[in-house]
Amino acid sequence: MDRKVRVRFAPSPTGALHIGGVRTALYNYLFARQNGGDMLLRIEDTDSNRFVPGAEQYIIEALDWLGIGIDEGICKDAPDGKGPHGPYRQSERREIYHVYVKQLLDSGHAYYAFDTPEELDSKRKETGNFQYDAHTRGEMANSLTLPADEVRQRIGRGDQYVVRFKIEPGESVTVHDLIRGDVTIQSDILDDKVLYKSADDLPTYHLANIVDDHLMEVTHVIRGEEWLPSAPLHVLLYRAFGWEDTMPQFAHLPLLLKPDGNGKLSKRDGDRLGFPVFPLEFHNEKDGTVSRGYREDGYFPEAVINFLALLGWHSSGDQEIYTMDELIHEFSLDRVSKSGAKFDYEKGKWFNHQYLIRKTDDELSELFRPIAEMRLRESGQLDTPAAQRALAQLPHIVGLMKERVNFVSELWEQADFFFAAPTQFDEKSVQKRWKEDSPRHIQELTALLEQEDDWSAEHLDSVVMGWIAEKEYGTGIVMNAFRICLVGAARGPHIWEITNVLGKEETLLRLRQSLTLLTK
RNA sequence: GGUGCUAUCGUCUAGUGGCCUAGGACAACGGCCUCUCACGCCGUAAACCCCGGUUCGAGUCCGGGUAGCACUACCA
Numbered sequence: 001m002d003r004k005v006r007v008r009f010a011p012s013p014t015g016a017l018h019i020g021g022v023r024t025a026l027y028n029y030l031f032a033r034q035n036g037g038d039m040l041l042r043i044e045d046t047d048s049n050r051f052v053p054g055a056e057q058y059i060i061e062a063l064d065w066l067g068i069g070i071d072e073g074i075c076k077d078a079p080d081g082k083g084p085h086g087p088y089r090q091s092e093r094r095e096i097y098h099v100y101v102k103q104l105l106d107s108g109h110a111y112y113a114f115d116t117p118e119e120l121d122s123k124r125k126e127t128g129n130f131q132y133d134a135h136t137r138g139e140m141a142n143s144l145t146l147p148a149d150e151v152r153q154r155i156g157r158g159d160q161y162v163v164r165f166k167i168e169p170g171e172s173v174t175v176h177d178l179i180r181g182d183v184t185i186q187s188d189i190l191d192d193k194v195l196y197k198s199a200d201d202l203p204t205y206h207l208a209n210i211v212d213d214h215l216m217e218v219t220h221v222i223r224g225e226e227w228l229p230s231a232p233l234h235v236l237l238y239r240a241f242g243w244e245d246t247m248p249q250f251a252h253l254p255l256l257l258k259p260d261g262n263g264k265l266s267k268r269d270g271d272r273l274g275f276p277v278f279p280l281e282f283h284n285e286k287d288g289t290v291s292r293g294y295r296e297d298g299y300f301p302e303a304v305i306n307f308l309a310l311l312g313w314h315s316s317g318d319q320e321i322y323t324m325d326e327l328i329h330e331f332s333l334d335r336v337s338k339s340g341a342k343f344d345y346e347k348g349k350w351f352n353h354q355y356l357i358r359k360t361d362d363e364l365s366e367l368f369r370p371i372a373e374m375r376l377r378e379s380g381q382l383d384t385p386a387a388q389r390a391l392a393q394l395p396h397i398v399g400l401m402k403e404r405v406n407f408v409s410e411l412w413e414q415a416d417f418f419f420a421a422p423t424q425f426d427e428k429s430v431q432k433r434w435k436e437d438s439p440r441h442i443q444e445l446t447a448l449l450e451q452e453d454d455w456s457a458e459h460l461d462s463v464v465m466g467w468i469a470e471k472e473y474g475t476g477i478v479m480n481a482f483r484i485c486l487v488g489a490a491r492g493p494h495i496w497e498i499t500n501v502l503g504k505e506e507t508l509l510r511l512r513q514s515l516t517l518l519t520k
Numbered sequence: 521g522g523u524g525c526u527a528u529c530g531u532c533u534a535g536u537g538g539c540c541u542a543g544g545a546c547a548a549c550g551g552c553c554u555c556u557c558a559c560g561c562c563g564u565a566a567a568c569c570c571c572g573g574u575u576c577g578a579g580u581c582c583g584g585g586u587a588g589c590a591c592u593a594c595c596a
């Protein structure tokens with residue numbers, strides 16, 4: 001059967017979207033685009049207790065920032081969902097689930113259960129490995145053990161209940177996974193999963209995701225590996241509904257692991273090791289916490305996408321840098337690795353560097369301008385001639401400096417000296433490069449440069465190098481002292497690039513001012 | 521405990537029985553370039569979890585161990 005490829009990303013609004021979830025969304029998106037299919041976004045808010053305000057809006061914004069487009073369901077231009085299969089928020093689909101819960105009840109695939117959470121808890125405590133299944137349901141309070149009258153009565157008077165899936169033991173269930181091949185389990189190990197809870201009149205994930213995927217004509221379920229153990233249960237559910245012929249294909253993605261040690265990457269790891277695990281900064285209204293985001297940390301969305309794409313997927317070649325279009329073209333589920341990937345934050349920085357140096361000087365300078373202006377305003381130097389002169393040459397400055405930074409914000413740390421004369425000097429540089437003869441060298445150099453009207457790099461270079469040769473000074477010694485006077489440290493681009501930006505007046509000013517400060 | 525998944529340099533990975541004296545990238549280290557820092561270039565160190573089997577030949581196939589992870593809720 002040839003059906004149009006339809007995939008979905010189905011997060012629950014319980015907080016910021018974890019970076020692992022972002023990768024799941026990305027792989028779904030790549031798969032959909034590659035196959036000319038649809039990418040849906042469905043909100044799985046069937047747990048009323050864990051709902052966090054703002055989380056849904058956050059998810060939409062995050063995907064939008066990253067360029068992961070949504071064709072159907074909840075998205076930026078349709079916050080309440082668009083498409084013929086709505087609503088796309090599970091809490092708004094209650095009537096739909098009622099129909100299917102009833103169908104399972106009527107066909108004998110499900111039953112009512114009245115055991116309270118407390119009763120189940122104590123049962124678990126007394127019997128170590130208690131499982132609600134074919135062996136134990138006979139001793140529990142449910143519509144299989146209670147007389148029909150009493151069941152009716154209990155429901156009638158408003159007793160809380162759940163509906164459980166009746167798992168038949170002795171069956172072997174196989175799930176074909178696109179990444180892992182066939183996975184087979186025995187139905188005996190499955191418990192009678194809760195499908196619906198009367199307390200909040202909502203289904204659980206297991207029921208809702210099957211019903212919705214069926215109704216929304218989803219063809220491929222691409223989700224995290226943590227769902228693999230319950231995939232056979234989902235197959236059983238499709239069978240119980242009689243939908244096996246249109247059951248989606250499954251692909252379970254490997255987990256994102258913490259950089260050190262083992263285990264799933266968590267927010268705590270990010271806090272502990274100093275990197276974000278969320279795409280955007282998130283202010284959690286529920287617990288008052290603020291979480292860092294890649295966007296606010298200065299990452300380009302393309303870099304985050306590229307980095308994430310390669311964490312668990314790789315082409316057969318050596319290519320590392322991919323545009324979204326290239327990823328769409330190259331991606332394939334059978335090249336997704338089976339094992340978990342440790343989160344390598346250092347490589348993430350490198351990706352950002354790669355995208356940064358590919359920006360044009362104009363693009364980059366417009367990103368940097370607000371930062372530079374803010375820093376100058378903070379120190380009260382925004383209106384100085386030096387600052388204004390540098391600001392006017394921002395694209396050029398950015399072009400000189402971009403090779404040595406990973407983030408736009410780091411440009412300030414590297415290029416600050418263009419905007420204001422040094423008042424402090426890097427101790428190590430001075431110790432190593434400021435020699436006994438340096439004051440004399442700088443004095444002579446100042447006098448020499450004062451005479452020059454041609455301020456071009458070529459001319460200055462020939463004049464200064466000629467003078468150094470004539471006096472038999474060491475080139476490195478003179479030039480480094482020169483650099484320290486202009487920059488305040490032994491760093492930065494070629495010295496004539498610096499004098500070029502600074503201009504004659506500012507160069508001479510710094511030479512004199514720094515000499516005074518350094519000989520004090 | 522039970523069930524399932526997984527296993528190549530520190531990390532992400534290439535590898536689908538001979539092209540593997542195991543390739544690339546990040547990180548590390550050394551050198552070159554050079555007035556400094558960076559870039560760039562060159563180079564170094566660095567891995568097939570273990571044991572059996574199949575085969576003329578195994579990182580690659582099979583079995584068994586071991587280890588790690590996931591799941592085991594009226595959470596998703």
